[in-house]
Amino acid sequence: MTKWILKGLATGIKTTAYPSVPETAPGVSPGRPGTTYFADKDMELIKHCPAKALFGKAGSVRVDYRRCIHCFQCTRTEGYPSIDWEDGFEWASLAGYPERDQVSITPLGRPFSRSVHIRIVDAGACGACMSEIAQLGKPYYNFHRLGLFVTPTPRKADILLAVGPLTDHMRLALQKTYEAMPSPRRVVAVGTCALSGGPFGPSFISGAGIHETIPVDFSVPGCPPPPLAVLHGLLLAAGRAEPVPLKSRDSARDNPGKEVR
Amino acid sequence: MRYHEQISRFKKWQKDPASSGIDGLSINFDQDIPALCLKCPADRILEVASILQEGRPVFASLVVEEDGGDWNLGYFFYGDSNEGLIRLGTSVPKNRPQLSSLSHLLHAVDWHEREVEDLFGLVFEGHPGLGDFVLHEEWPEGINPMKQGFDALTPYPHREVSPRWRPVSLVRARGAFMMPIGPVYSDYAESAHFLLETVGEDVIRTIVRLFYKYRGVEKIAQTRTVSEALLLSERFTGTSAFAHSLAFCQAIERLWKCKVPDRAVALRTFMAEIERFRHHVAAVAAIAASTGLGVATSQAAIMEEELLRLSCRLTGHRYLFGLNLPGGLSLDISDPDLRGAVREAREVLQRFQDLRRLLTYTSSFLDRIEQVGTVSRECARTTGLVGPVARASGIVKDIRKVLPYALYKDLEFACPNEKEGDGYARLRILFDECKESVKILDSIAGRLPGGPVRTKQMEPRPGAAMGWVEAPIGAAFHWVRTGKDGRIERYRISPPSFLNWHGFHLAAERFAFQDFPIILATFGLSVAESDR
Amino acid sequence: MHPESLVLLILALCGFGVFLSLILPDRFNRTVLALIGMLEAAAMLMAGAGLLLRGMSFHLSLWQFPTLGTLSIEGDALSGVFLSVTAIVLFAASLYATGQIKKYLGRYSIRRLAIYLHLLTASIVLILTAADALLFLLSWETMSILSYLLVNYEYEKKETPKAGLHMLAMSEVGTMAVAIAFLLLAKGGGGFEFSAMKATSAALSPAVRWTTFLLVFFGFGVKAGLFPVNSWLPRAYGVAPNVFTAILAGITLNLGIYGIIRLFPGLMPMNTPWPGLLMLITGSISAILGILYATKENNLKVLLAHSSIENAGIVIAAWGAGLVFLAQGHRIIAGMAFITSLYHMANHSLYKGLLFLGAGSVESGSGELDLDRLGGLIRRMPWTALFFLAGSLSIAALPPFNGFVSEWLTLQTLLQAPAINSLEIKVAFALCGAVLALTAGLAVTCFVKAFSMAFLGTARSGRARKAAEVPFTMRAPMGVLAFLCLLMGILPTYVIPTLDRAVSPMVHESVTQALVPPFFTPKETHEKLPENFIADFHDLGAQVGKDVLPGRGLVVLHRGGKKNPVVFAMSTSYTLAVLLLLLAGTYLAAKALSTGRVVRKRTAWDGGLRRLFSRMTYTATGFSNPVRVIFEAVFHPTETEDVKGESVVRHFRTAIIRERRETHIVERIFLVPVVSAMRSLSTLFARMHRGRVNLYAGYVLMCLVLALIFIKTLEILQ
Known part of the structure; x- marks a missing residue:
């Protein structure tokens, strides 16, 4: 017993100070492609995206993060210039679905600023998203320090964290979990699969994301989103962080233009 | 014979x-x-x-x-x-x-x-157990999605479940009942459903109901291009993505008669071992967590995160997505980076071995995993277990040895095995394999050939080939058939988890209910990998 | 009316009932049986109350029996206690019968049932009032045979005749033992009159006294269900008609207890503590074994039967403790023990009657008694559930119900062991106290199981799903009994002085003063109590109610010496008040918190399953499995496991079949060896029969020679 205590003490503090201090350690996030201005001939790169996440707008290549699966084809395809790669992990946003009125989405608010309970539902995820979420509870990220806890029963949950494209066999389970939660409740869809079905959906056996079955409030894009991105999503749902858009940002010299796919 | x-x-x-x-x-x-x-x-x-x-x-x-x-x-x-x-x-x-x-x-x-x-x-x-398996009870009998002509991409309208439907139960004893676990259970568990059949305290038999996460990968891969199918082979199981994409790439390369550059072969072996190391560290963390050993869980989790960050620094992705391509790798890794990675891996291994020593001297931990979930050699053989689980039951079968691929033919490494077949034996296997993995990393970094990491010389050719790897969980076989246009006609994945879940009930028989998470953790299986 | 004439009235009513049953068509018999039965019960209650409350007594010679003496009846307070308890259970059972026995119409003769029941009532009254051994034995035998006939009533059922014969055989052995004991007592000189026996019993030799004691104890023990002569009880209770099971448990079981306590110390005062100790130990063993088997059992009626063994064990243990104290000269504590014992006897009759009626209702409503196949009945049979819950709380000894009072007093009495001056007895008391405490704990487990598996959760079979509530005539008697259970629980301060009237003649001391001190009774003075004692109690606030209540106070306490004025104290009535306040408070708080809020009702969280199947809920077997595992040595099961596989490697499993067989420990240890010994003996005899004439001639010759030698030896010896 003593050995373990000493071992723990000897290891020291590994936990990140995010969100009070920005986290810059290499390897915490794979980063993601961002808006890049290309010559017209290179706009063909859009066609090379196997996830159909790239689109052109006003002379630039933009990224729809609901679809991007981090396949690196847009940086590593020979014959094309590399797309700009942006670091960071603050990716979470309001759910960007036309059927959801964005104004109606509000974070949980003050009563939940110190204690939020989360129920995770795996609706067909590959395991990487689950692994990244599990990292949150472990020393490097330790989200308990922010008052975030995972609960085994949805009866006590405030946030439903859903991952995976929502397979048919999990549809009922997800629905029941959502219905079992008391209000106020928020749904955070984590990972590209949960946002758009990713490489799996829509198909005969899986849907095109969680929003088809239950209303999604917040989205965390990424394949998989690194732990801090998920944490950003949770803080967003608790009203303790600001959202970023689901499509790569415009810059100052942008003209409003039509999206080209 | x-x-x-x-x-x-x-x-x-x-x-x-x-x-x-x-x-x-x-x-x-x-x-x-x-x-x-x-x-x-x-x-x-x-x-x-x-x-x-x-x-x-x-x-x-x-x-x-x-x-x-x-x-x-x-x-x-x-x-x-x-x-x-x-x-x-x-x-x-x-x-x-x-x-x-x-x-x-x-x-x-x-x-x-x-x-x-x-x-x-x-x-x-003559098979006694046919019926609802991959497709659950809501799927109509007689509609078989893998048949040609079944549209993979449109949602299929399902019928209602018959009110008379009951889950299968095997135990017939006075007062026998089932403890249902899942599909939504525990904190970070993958979706799977277990029915523990019992008459009170001791569980007599465990029935595993999988395929809650069935995504029909084999079906939707059909008629896709190879590069699209590659995404599926990588992403159907994120925690051993590199191994499976490697198997897929090897099948394609074999079929299309493509010679992968030596440097790429070496780097692939290197990355596969990094992945195995990370996977096993995570598995040890899960075992420690299942016994409620907080410090050990944290220690292993720290190492897991460090290896994830290492992977990210080397390849741009924490789970090595987007690295494998038919014909090589999408990215070269410089020799100094690689040597640095080996140094780091060695350092992590050092701490991992310390952790092992501490665990070995913690009797309360050993009490909980020794003689728990024992699988005899004979049972492991007949049920066809693979990977570390089989090796813990005395079956020395490692694809890297018996069907060598990539660089493994030229590498010196041991294939650890244990005889007891219990939870502790499985834990020891994980530790030993990590040691061997780092040994392999070391020897690859020492003699990395130069040259390109990717070849363009690939001619789509109709036909079929098998690709295989020893994934972290065990032997994985990917069967790929391509048509004249280079599109996938048939893609068959035989993941190791599928074979091992089949034998899981052998370990989960006649045990005390509270041992269930431990048995589950020492088997270290992935549901996503099995469900596809 | 005087109890004497009431007893005669009951006998007349019984005769009238038999007459009516004979002449009326079968379809009226149901109502007539109930009406006459209730009249009998009313008369009996009046007689009992007269004897007990108003202190009346009577002696009446019935008939001069040629050569053997006079058959006479006699009534005193002890008879009064038993008559009152019998009357209440009989009343409830008679009312219940109208609804319950409807199902027999056309299948079994109700006339038969009515005649048996009336005759049984008559014989019970005679047993409880018999003043001489002859009348006692005659009515006892009549009662035994009628019990057998009633158990065997549903003779078409497969197990009934066997269980009935088992019961008859055992009770005949018991009667025989009792008869021999009476002969031994009568031989003392006085004849068959109880009063005469009492006068001469003191002069008997220790060997005769011991023999008499053992014969009486185990002879009556058969009816009371004591270890080890109780193997008939669970079987007979399991197959008896539901109305009669309540009578068996609530009335005839008491007769066994009555027999024992009428003789000791009444008829044959004991001057050594050992017989009492034997009673205490036997009672404790009966109690623990009874509750163990009850906890394990899944048939509701058989479960209750095993629990009756437990309760009879507690009653006998308390009485035994009293005998020990009496022999040691601690008359007050002995009186407390006797009161406790009688209290528990009365309580058991009430709640066991209630529970058996409840089990009968469950069977009537759902057609099922197997707890593994019941469940969720509270939604279909809410009233039965409520009354069964009251019975369960009572029997599990939870305040404010009656079981708590008597079990608490039992344990407190056993804790008075330090007063005894023998180490062995103290140790035995400590062990028995521990065993009885364990019994009380297991009783909670057992009745949590009985109630929850039958009434809560989801239905585990189609029958349970389609269950329906029983009619009013069946609910009302349960309600009456449940109310009495509560009353006996919250008013111990009134019950104890009443029982004291029956006990004080035996211990020659009134215990009321020690248990319910007068200063809680405002009408009496405080003279007897030391000043500091009163002061102490004033601080505790125990004097509350002194001026409010008209009768006795509401606190039971055992007055000690100066050093420790209060040995123990409790008040179930205050407990009830606090409980009600808490409940009301909780209800109001919940109400206040939920007003103005939307309350969403959802089904239980099932882990996202399609739905929870009844197979996924705990079964009764599963619930009691820990007890089975811990007490494996007692149950001693033989388990078989059969795996249905379809492959040589047996990895394809299509079924795993497990069976578990158990023989009751009494049968395993006592009955089976006796039966097998008899069997081998008879095989031995069978071997002699070889069928050759000269062989038989040889046997005859040998016998003749042996007889001659025997006679000759006798002659020489004389």
Whole structure:
């Protein structure tokens, strides 16, 4: 017993100070492609995206993060210039679905600023998203320090964290979990699969994301989103962080233009 | 009879088909797959299988393909020495899709046959457990999605579940009942459903209900391009993505006769071992967590995160997505980076071994994992377990040794094995394998060849080939058939978790309920990998 | 009316009932049986109350029996206690019968049932009032045979005749033992009159006294269900008609207890503590074994039967403790023990009657008694559930119900062991106290199981799903009994002085003063109590109610010496008040918190399953499995496991079949060896029969020679 205590003490503090201090350690996030201005001939790169996440707008290549699966084809395809790669992990946003009125989405608010309970539902995820979420509870990220806890029963949950494209066999389970939660409740869809079905959906056996079955409030894009991105999503749902858009940002010299796919 | 004797017997019969004494048995060697192919009429399959079974082959995969008016079935086996694969093939007409079940002779085939029955509508006569398996009770009987003509991309309207439907239960005893676990259970658990059959305290039998996460990868891969299918092979199981994409790439490269540059082969081996190391560290963290050992869980989790960050720094992705391509890698890694990575891995291993020492001297921990979830050697063999779980039960079968791929033929490494078959033996295997992995990393970094990491010389060619790897959980086989246009016509994944879940109930029999999470953790299986 | 004439009235009513049953058509018999039965019960209650409350007594000679003496009846307070308890249970059972026996119409003769029941009532009254051994034995035998006939009533059922014969055989052995004991007592000189026996019993030799004690104890023990002569009880209770099971448990079981306590110390005062100790130990063993088997059992009626063994064990243990104290000269504590014992006897009759009626209702409503196949009945049979819950709480000894009072007093009495001056006895008391405490704990487990598995959760069978509530005539008697259970629980301060009237003649001391001190009774003075004692109690606030209540106070306490004025104290009535306040408070708080809020009702969280199947809920077997595992040595099961596999490697499993067989420990240890010994003996005898004439001639010759030698030896010895 003593050995373990000493071992723990000897290891020291590994936990990140995010969100009070920005986290810059290499390897915490794979980063993601961002808006890049290309010559017209290179706009063909859009066609090379196997996830159909790239689109052109006003002379630039933009990224729809609901679809991007981090396949690196847009940086590593020979014959094309590399797309700009942006670091960071603050990716979470309001759910960007036309059927959801964005104004109606509000974070949980003050009563939940110190204690939020989360129920995770795996609706067909590959395991990487689950692994990244599990990292949150472990020393490097330790989200308990922010008052975030995972609960085994949805009866006590405030946030439903859903991952995976929502397979048919999990549809009922997800629905029941959502219905079992008391209000106020928020749904955070984590990972590209949960946002758009990713490489799996829509198909005969899986849907095109969680929003088809239950209303999604917040989205965390990424394949998989690194732990801090998920944490950003949770803080967003608790009203303790600001959202970023689901499509790569415009810059100052942008003209409003039509999206080209 | 040993496996190699079996092979030489078949080779003899190949020259002189009459000497086998079985009508219609034809034997030839298929260079593409590559495998020694035995083909016999459907009504003789049991006979051939019982001859085959004498060589104690290990079951790899059952591949069913549609060929005009017939179903072509191929049972793949491999042995304990480097003698290659055997394919036992037969075909049945589509209008009479019936075949004798082989699972009485070769029990490892059991779940594969159930899967094929569910997805293709092939009936295996004499199999006692056919019915709802991959497709659950809401899926209408008689609609088989893997058949050609079934539209993979439109949602399928389902019928209502019959009110009389009941989950299968095996135990018949006074007052027996089932404790349901899942599909939504525990904190970070993957979705799977367990029914623990009990009469109170001791669990008599565990029934595993999987495929809650069935995403139909094999079906949706059909008619996709190779690069699209690659995404699926990588992302159907994120925690061993590199191993599976490697198997897929190897199949394509074998089929399209593409020579992968040496540097890429070496780097692939390197990354595969990094992934194995990370996977095993995470598995140890899960085992420690299941016994409630907080500090040990945290220690292992710290190492897991460090290895994830290492992967990210090396390749840009924490789970090594987007790295493998048919023909090589999408990215070169510089030699100094690699050497730095080895240094870091060695340092992590050092701490990992310290952790092992501490665990070994914690009696309360050993009490909980020793003699828990024991699988005997005989059971492991008949059920066809693979990977670390099988090695903990005394079955020394490592694809890296018996069917070497990538650089493994030239590498010196040991294949750890234990005899007890209990939770502790499985834990020791994980620790030992990590040690070997770092040894491999070390030796690769020492003699990394130069040159490009990717070849462009690839000519799409119709045909089929098998690719295999020793994924962190065990032997994985990927069967790929491409058409003339280079699109995928059939993609079959036989993941190790699927084979091991089949044998999970052997460990989860007659145990105290509170040991269930420990048994689950020491098996260290992935649901996503099994469900596909 | 005087109790004497009431007893005669009951006998007349019984005769009238038999007459009516004979002449009326069968379809009226149901109502007539109930009406006459209730009249009998009313008369009996009046007689009992007269004897007990108003202190009346009577002696009446019935008939001069040629050569053997006079048959006479006699009534005193002890008879009064038993008559009152019998009357209440009989009343409830008679009312219940109208609804319950409807199902027999056309299948079994109700006339038969009515005649048996009336005759049984008559014989019970005679047993309880018999003043001489002859009348006692005659009515006892009549009662035994009638019990057998009633158990065997549903003779078409497969197990009934066997269980009935088992019961008859055992009770005949018991009667025989009792008869011999009476002969031994009568031989003392006085004849068959109880009063005469009492006068001469003191002069008997220790050997005769011991023999008499053992014969009486185990002879009556058969009816009371004591270890080890109780193997008939669970079987007979299991097959008896539901109305009669309540009578068996609530009335005839008491007769066994009555027999024992009428003789000791009444008829044959004991001057050594050992017989009492034997009673205490036997009672404790009966109690623990009874509750163990009850906890394990899944048939509701058989479960209750095993629990009756437990309760009889507690009653006998308390009485035994009293005998020990009496022999040691601690008359007050002995009186407390006797009161406790009688209290528990009365309580058991009430709640066991209630529970058996409840089990009968469950069977009537759902057609099922197997707890593994019941469940969720509270939604279909809410009233039965409520009354069964009251019975369960009572029997599990939870305040404010009656079981708590008597079990608490039992344990407190056993804790008075330090007063005894023998170490062995102290140790035995400590062990028995521990055993009885364990019994009380297991009783909670057992009745949590009985209630929850029958009434809560989901239905585990189609029958349970389609269950329906029983009619009013069946609910009302349960309600009456449940109310009495509560009343007996919250008013111990009134019950104890009443029982004291029956006990004080035996211990020659009134215990009321020690248990319910007068200063809680405002009408009496405080003279007897030391000042500081009163002061102490004033601080505790125990004097509450002194001026409010008209009768006795509401606190039971055992007055000690100066050093420790209060040995123990409790008040179930205050407990009830606090409980009600808490409940009301909780209800109001919940109400206040939920007003103005939307309350969403959802089904239980099932882990996202399609739905929870009844197979996924705990079964009764599963619930009691820990007890089965811990007490494996007692149950001693033989388990078989059969795996249905379809492969040589047996990995394909299509079924795992487990069976578990158990023989009751009494049968395993006592009955089976006796039966097998008899069997081998008879095989031995069978061997003699070889069928040859000269062999038989040889046997005859040998016998003759042996007889001659025997007679000759006798002659020589004389």
